[in-house]
Amino acid sequence: MSVLIDRGTITARIDEIVRGAEHVSIDHDRVNDLARRMAERLLGADRHATPTLLTPDQGPMVNDRDTLQFYLMRRSQSFTIWRWTDAAQHGVEAWDCHVNGELYTGERAVSACIMRAIDDGLPLLDADFLETITREQLADVYRDEVTGEVTYQMLDHRLEKLHEIGRVLNRFYDGHMVNLMERADGRMFREDGNGSVQRIAADFPKSYGDEPFVKLAITVVHQLHNRLDAGLPTTEEFARLVRIDDPENSLGPADYYIPLFLTRWGVFRLSEEMTAMLRERRPIAMDSAMEREFRAATVAVFDEVQRRSGVVLAELDHEFWYHSAFRCRPCHPGASEEDVPCPIRDDCTAFQRRPALMELGWPLVYTPYY
Helix, strand or coil: CCCCCCHHHHHHHHHHHHHCCCCEEECHHHHHHHHHHHHHHHCCCCCCCCCCCCCCCCCCCCECHHHHHHHHHHHCCCCCCEEECCCCCCCEEECEEEECCEEEECHHHHHHHHHHHHHCCCCCCCHHHHHHCCHHHHHHHCCCCCCCCCCCCCHHHHHHHHHHHHHHHHHHCCCCHHHHHHHHCCCCCCCCCCCHHHHHHHHCHHHHCCCCCCHHHHHHHHHHHHHHHCCCCECHHHHHHHCCCCHHHCCCCCCCHHHHHHHHCCCEEECHHHHHHHHHCCCCCCCCHHHHHHHHHHHHHHHHHHHHHCCCHHHHHHHHHHHHHHHHCCCCCCCCCCCCCCCCHHHCHHHHCCHHHHHCCCCCCCCCCC
8 A cells, every 4th residue: 555544535435436336235224223233232231242253272362462463463364265165056165174173164264273383383473484484384374184285265365465564574663563553552543644554554565455445454453452351361561552542433344254244134235246146156356346335335334333323343343243254154044043043133134034135145256355
């Protein structure tokens, strides 16, 4: 990213894309329904917290300066977490991998692979190592213990990202993410350009650029902040650095699981062309009008739900993503509460009224950004 962006610039670009969209429109009545349900779930004494993925096999169980380093490295690998299957129809599934005797799926699989490597002594938190890690070393990180194969797509892009992170940390931040967060001083966007989201997106363009959506950069900041409520041992330094003093500048992450949720819940109305692509599991071109439209609409919905519900965006981020990945993705017509526990199924458009929406998959894009 050659020019630093601010929240106002992002909002203007998102609004422009949404206004001119041909493939995705927003049902604002359904957005209002969603905001009401989010307020019921996430505000007040009766709030129902969404489960997290914070377990020793999937991430650090302490909040300290190395946790900052971990998330900058780890989130750079969170893209195209799916693969083709041999199935004649609907031949797409979330990527999975056998790690330490267990089968993990999706983000859990990525985290388990990385933690296995760290536990085995691979110095993935060291900037010097990241700058020089080889393709063979990275392939071993994502090795399936049962098959011995590496099926995580776009491995060369993943390698380039780690090289970039090591190189930039060494050149500008004395080798550590803590120094970037020190400059940000609790703000995602700053007038001097040193906000955490601004710097992550600008200084690591291969890993986190993605203008104007900056999805992975926002995710890093949100996930670090959300760890404050996880009950983990936390240093004063970590708590100070991951606070968000400008929550009004936050934005929702534009990825592919969340549009699955918004489509099934009836928030998104799709063109016939996009509906067919999702039903037939055909890839959408990166940076095409269709891709930018569903991503912009996702950010716009986050903003509207936040305004109407009063729930902070960092918490909506976790709720929407978890719902999409662990409730919508495995859901199917007739699924019982035991099969797929879902706290808002009673108001889901697809499950209750339009079962044809259940045939639609998530948008497939070969992208290094989500």
